[in-house]
Amino acid sequence: MKIERRELIAAGGLAAFAVGFSQTLGRMLSGLVGDAPKAHNIHGRSAEPEFSVDPATGALRPNPNQQVSYTACLGCTTQCGVRVRVDRASGNVIRVAGNPYSPLSTEPHLPMKASVRDSLVALSRFQDKGLAGRSTACGRGNAAMDQMNSPFRVLTPLKRVGPRNGGQWQPISFEQLVRELVEGGDLFGEGHVEGFAALRDLATPIDPDAPELGPKVNQVALLSSVNDGREPFARRFWNQAYGTLNFVGHGSYCGGAYRSGSGALFGDLKKMPHAKPDLANAEFVLFIGTAPGNAGNPFKRTGTLLAKGRSEGRLEYVVIDPVLTNADNRAAGERGRWVPIRPGTDGALVMGMMRWMFENGRVNTAYLGYPNLNAAEAAGEPSFTNASWLVVAEKGHPREGRFLRGSDIGIAVAEEEKHKDADPYLVQGPDGKPMPADVATGPAPLEAAAPVMVGDRKLAVNTAFELLRESALKLGLAEYAGICGVPEAVITGLADEFTRHGRKACAIAHGGMMAGNGFYNAYAVVTLNALIGNLNWKGGFVVNGGGFKDAGAGPRYELETFPGAVKPKGTPLGRNVPYEKSAEFARRKAAGKAYPARDAWFPNAPGLGTEWFPAMLRGYPYGVKALILWSSNPLYGIAGLRPLVEKALADPKKLPLIVSVDPLINESNAFADYIVPDSLMYESWGWSAPWNGVPTKATTARWPVVEPKAAKTSHAPDAPAIGMETLFIALAQAMKLPGFGPAGLADIEGNRLPLERPEDWYLRGGANVAFGGKAPVGDATDEDLALSGVERLRPLLEATLKPDEWRKVAFLYTRGGRYQPAKEAQDETNPEWQTNRFKNALWLWNDNVGGTKNSLTGKRFTGCATWQPPAFADGTPMRDVHKESDWPLLVVSYKSALQNSYSIATRITSLHPDNPVIVHPEDAARLGLATGDLARIQTPGGEATCRVIVHEGVMRGVLAVEHGYGHRELGARAHTLGDARQPERPDLRAGVNLNDLGLADPTRGNQAIWVDAVSGTSVRNGLPAKLMRI
Template identity: 60%
Template sequence: MQDKRRGFLRNAALGGGLTAFAASFSTTAGRMLDHVRGKDAPHSKLHGNSLAPEFSVDPASGKLSVNPQQQVSYTMCMGCTTFCGVRVRIDKADGKVLRVAGNPYSPMSADPALPYQTPIRASFVALSRFQEKGLAGRSTACGRGNAVIEQMDSPFRVLAPMKRVGPRGGGRWQPIAFDQLVREISEGGDLFGEGPVQGLRALRELSTPIDPQQPALGPRVNQVGLMASTDDGRMAFVDRFFKQSYGSLNLVNHGSYCGGAYRSGSGAMFGDMKKMPHAKADLENVEFCLFVGTAPGNAGNPFKRQGTLLAKARAGQRAFNYVVVDPVLSNADSLASGERSRWVPIKPGTDGALAMAMIRWIIEQQRYDENFLVQPNLKTAEAAGEAAWSNATHLVIVQPGHPRDGRYARGSDMGMVLPEEQRYQEQDPFVVFDVASQKPLAHNAASGPAELFFNAELALDGQPLHLKSAMTLLREEAERHTLAEYAQACGVPEAVIVGLARELTSHGKRAAVNAHGGMMAGSGFYNAYALVMLNTLIGNLNRKGGTLINGGTFKDAGPGPRYNLESFAGQVKPSGTPLGRNAAYEKSAEFQRNKAAGAAYPARAPWYPNAPALATEWLTGAMNGYPYGLKALILWSCNPLYGVPGLRTQIGRDLADPAKLPLIVAVDPFINETNAFADYLVPDSLLYESWGWAGAWGGVAVKMSTARWPVVEPKADKLADGQAIGMETLFLALAKTMQLPGFGPAGLNDADGKPCALERPEHWYLRGGANIAYQGKTAVPEASDDDIALSGLARIQPLLEATLKPEEWRKVAFMLARGGRYQSYGEMFGVRLPPPAPAHAVSGSPGGTGAGAAAGAAAVAGAASVPAVAAATGLHAATGARATATPAAATAATAHGTPAAAGAVPPPELPPYPADWSTHRYTKPMMVYNENLGVSRSSITGKRFAGTPAWREPAFADGTPLRAKYPEAEWPLQLISFKSALHNSYSIGARRLRGIKPDNPVALHPEDAARLGLRSGDAVYLETPGGRVKATVALRHGVQRGVVAVEHGFGHREMGARAHRLGKEMRPHDKAIAAGVNLNDIGLSDPTRKGHNVYVDPVSGTAVRQGLPARIVRA
């Protein structure tokens, strides 16, 4: 890149330093080899200890010869949460996994992926030297994916059910028969000699309220909770058991203490803060990418795919450059990147200041994409050549004291006559100010651009109503601070900020901004919202080289073309208030009481109406009894005490007290920091022993579902019928014992309503596979005998034939043999798909693509006008008459999959999209102003949240700034966490990884170290207001001044670090697993709150681990 194009980053490069002293990787080569390879002499002087090849291919003829002693199977890796498709090599003699590589069919592991119809035999040849196919079709796994396979044979695995002996958390267990385990969990009793404990059967009260004075809390069954980690392809089964059958509302995963702040901020822009959609940069075609608070290849799923595409882009000939903005320099930017990349250091937790500065400059310099932003609906956007649209022109009521202040003006506000039940619903359109007519107009009746920066009063029934466009509100929010003030806040020079903004807006739509875990700060939600808004300002969504949502999944657990896995007789619809308080405080009985007493605010603790389920607030809330306590807790493969900053300090003692939480059941392959407090431990399948159907992350823009199937026999104890004990067998047994609906000999129905059994795991997953196989215009082909033999499916063929119908099992085998189902890689762009079915239309989103939105548009555009109203308001008004279905609408419904009438003419083929439009487009508006956010209030202060992106200084729940409580004079440093290139929260047991990276010295800038009189290798105490840990210092120029950086994945107390007694036997342990420090052990609580709590973002409720006040003292 030319010097003039790099000038905007020169100061940052000099100030931060592009060269980092990698103290944490300073182990000698000899020691590394000892740990990784072992000290024994290699088997061969020529090829060392390498394994015999799984197959060979003649380079001249392409003939395949398989190794009869090994098996190769395609399935899914769980070495991290990216869920890559992999090929697993297995020793047939002992069933041991030998090595893992990439699945060439999977877009997660190959670029481009192999055509889906390719036979398994040809897929092996495609990886070989024959015609140099292996160079173009390379498919790999990462180092961690290979290293963690030893966990399957770990001496620390839980392989049989265990029951605690003595105090909770004491590390003493006794074996328990599975039937007895199920009976005790279900029926309860005096299980531990500590008094009676209610079992799950007694706690399943579906009609008795938790508190008759607060019926909104829901029934007592909600006092049973289930905490999970992530959807590894099995969550639909858990959801069916726990919510739909058992009936509890409280099922939560780990998102709120992982990357939830980014996802919530993104959800605000995408208009869905519960499902939290997000988009990723199209790294194959982007010209400039700005990564903030994420290190591509290290963090921000999908790790491996992003790293691969980034490496290809760096090495390619096309125009491509990127910048990583982060407090710590990662391997995403290195000397190997050359002039393609730069690192810009930033103060932790201040990314929103950077983003809002860029937004201000872009607006002032008019470098936004006006053609994109002025389109008031999807139809006009498409006509203008845009693949997406926004609500930038929609008008918001900004009139203090008005009952709808902060809400979007609707047609009915401006005089449109609608039935009362339709006001402010889907049929009630938003309002824009039409450029052509210079009048207000229903947004979905507009046929051209609307005013982008509108700020004026319009008459309503003779009374003035002040309205501003969403874009005006964003501009005003950006203007709250000058560029100089923003630069001071984030520590990035003003010239660099301007340079970044100029570069981002110099590539049309082939530029992108991406963020992730670095948003987990005290103002993380708004930081993330501001960053993703930069993508909206350049209109890059759904465009090649811009940002893309994922392509979705082939749904296994829906109503299904073959089996109904969605609904069943006796199904429960959970109700009540979620334990994490991700609901509106204003709808609670507490609010009504406080309001009646004259002070509606504050609530006892924060509520989060704009958040999904929150694990961060679960356990503290339960211990506080707010909004209610838990009577039983199931932990499934999760570890919140390790992962939530400050949680162990807050509730560790309470978890050990059965009086505060009477029953804890854990399902996990290992004893971790949280389930060490369980009353019962149940083993679970691990890695390549499991079933499942998993989706892809936002970085994969084709539709796909990755298959998990037990390519090796599970190692856990077996039941009498041969089933391995695990999550599914436990829940199936509990369902049978408690006679829950949706399970048993007639637990499922096929598409014709015929009952089917749900008594074994494969009954669920194979029938879900049949649903996947038959989706779309045509079902997948049938697997050949050769496919079955080469993929190892012959071992489970009896299960396939016994579970599925004769016409189904080979189709499911076709998918399992290939490790899933994948849309053609070439269909990522330019393919027009049928619009979403009307049943999936989103309420409250007029102008979307759903049928309700279409009806709303018809009501505006086609109904008779009301002249008097039109004259008074200038709005093109309409009556409230309901629109009737038209033949065209019926045709559209047929295209959606709704059965057409007999003899109906099939819909015509739709023309393709433009070649640079994403096939799987997001067609709802990008929210420049989010109404739900803008009218919601802090349950503590009563103040409204900003409805647009904003820069907010990190603060506590009552608005007290973090630094006002913990001033820099006392806490001069800021503590951050960053993703490891090798480890994650559960990989520490892999000896090969520890051989390369045995611990995590905390990283400190040399200037800070000199001020403190420290050198690399010095022992120190790392302190925050939340606690103190002993650590080792490593000096790094690649760390922002004033920052202490802690690599995640170390500092374990369990996972094999501590010895446990099982019966009379002491289980092994390894002190090396305890090496290093865990930042979360010294996370903060919120000093402005009462009772147990952890410090969370005030909007999203997500954990804060970035930018914690800290200091270092010599040990």
């Protein structure tokens, strides 16, 4: 089967790839596995089946040449439980499919009591079990393993030769690596570089005039990507043993705006709880800025449930997005629809829907009236909101925008508890006077009748409900429609339908929120759910089941803390704390002008990787002496970062030491001084839990089902492979840090135990998982061990764990994790309620947001969902700066159905080698462009040459760029490692990376990138642009 050129003309269409690579790959593989296997006359070079199952009896016969193991994938952040089939002779992975015990791969998943044998038979033709219990791996998941044998893998420690980003490296020994990192020295002939030992200064303040910044150790910072099940180990080293505060992931340049908007609704802007539609039972779902089944997390589970729901006739859904994706399927007809929208205007659409709902009695005011969980539950509601809580509305009052608290009206509250948890929120009582919200037994008024009397002074108050309603009524429907480009009839239609399904409707967002107003757009989308009261209902808005904790304080091992553990303190590099608590604020206030601060602060955001680079390279709040990049690629992933910082990053005077731990060379660690290899895919350990979208508790076990390929730490016969864990252990031992070494950890009785090898940590974490929950798991049988390949681990399990533990931990590995039974998703006593519920208030008004000020202007932020145009940090609308007449188009990024940000050098690339920019036919006609033409795409931040594809699957006026292309590294540039040169693969540079076109913020002196002013998240949707034919 060949793919015709005309399929290239389709969105998401795939194109045949030049044949050149097939020879490379063929040679590479035959070089690794020896001669090509002899072909069967019918089956050709197809792999031997991993086992056979008698179709009549269900008897299983394993294939002794292959190992089948359950572990975790890392082809995307979903981290599905998968089954990996390994050729025992070569150690190569043949193919990957799903783990039937894992809810991320199977719907419904198999109960854990099923033996491994039964789990394998469940995948076969026997009684059509394999169809009913289908357990899958996606295309990307299957392809991503190609990286294990990639010619671009880093397998030994590398030290830079010549300037940063020069592409020249010297392989060095692990011993030399550890010595140089710890001791420093004149490492590159460029002058002295401080090592980690000298940089670990826990006593001296960074700036004696600004003690709130913390000690100098904070000038060592680690940027990671995602918790792949190994983050607690890395944090144990960097936060607790080494002692730096600065350890942050990729959220602020992933879907952070959505998370922050959700955090506002769920009342926690740091942990940012969120919920997902219960796709297994929902009737109507609005996906706004997210494409279910096209990409996202959990990718497969969402896709499976979406396909099931729409084909069975239960589920209808609408995808509202500037770009058409695989979330649409015309064969499913009107069960699924696509509504194109202008980028960064979702808030207008949603506030329009809310307006219609308020005006047409479609807001569930009965539900909103319950001011606490007890009152709600008594009325049959599994959740509640703060709609009735009173907010200070008095203009100029110091607490304007904050909730009225008990202490404000004279209720006795200890001084140190004022305005904290113990200080009650208030609602209007039956007598018209404020009363604590938590003691109400029934509904409270949603409208504040009169000002509250505080002593003899009147204090204007509003309810959260009133403030949201006022916000929704700010503009008329026609105005909202005009802004977002969605017809008024569609907005009202969506609102109507959304409110016709009781609690079995839901609205959700994700990466499409990454605009210059992303926080408010996201807050608006998720607030829709509160207005129909769908939280915790079956078929509604449901929370994740969570995982079983590995790195906790027991039940078997104390992995949470240790004697001598540091509690890091200070101001985080991303300034996600109140400006008003800084020395700078005090200084400026004393000088008579508290605002503006030198630059933006983000008190309502979590840790911000987006802000790190401008911060560390400009020294605000402070400079950084050493940066560790662990499996992260900020220069590729953060819109606008590369053009802003690439010069400074190449200068060791600005940032003296950059160390990367990564199996590959990417756009960011190409600037590193050292690259340390790490395990990849099925070589790694870890315990991970689903990010969201799985209502039952689930923990996935990751374990090395194949030998890690990286070099060993020494020539000793049992030396482990070099990787994140072995590096950090070696650094800890060299610096004699607590929490590692011969007595690094302890069991729950306090007996000291070694932490000298990765398995010392992960197997004991496994014991915590196995013994956690309501009751410990069962024991793995010898047959389970044999059939799952866990036999390989048996010596380690027996040597590391106690006699009553090892078979239970083995039980987890034989089944690839620990999973609560699928039938426990709903509450046993109340089958319409979810078992795992979010029990705190939903915040229609968030006073952390509404009570804080923009550090550049001193103006208060709005505390509820609202429409605001995309703007720069000081509130200046983007279009005031970059006029439509100059930049008539808007660029958006969209997630690829196939490619992720690091899967470029895999079979995915041959399926889908390029990312032509999608242009609407009307725009294309005006520009004289046709499909296949080359064009120049330009933004105020940069420009690139692209190929265009013209079709109606994009909003007018929008250019859509698929993420995952336009690479400069990961194979796109051949590096020299000692005498060896990597293969030349210029094809891997194909396409455009939208993030290279991101903007600097002119209201921050063009010294920082454009981020959302509240959430600090990077702006990649709605970049002003023009397109020119070339």
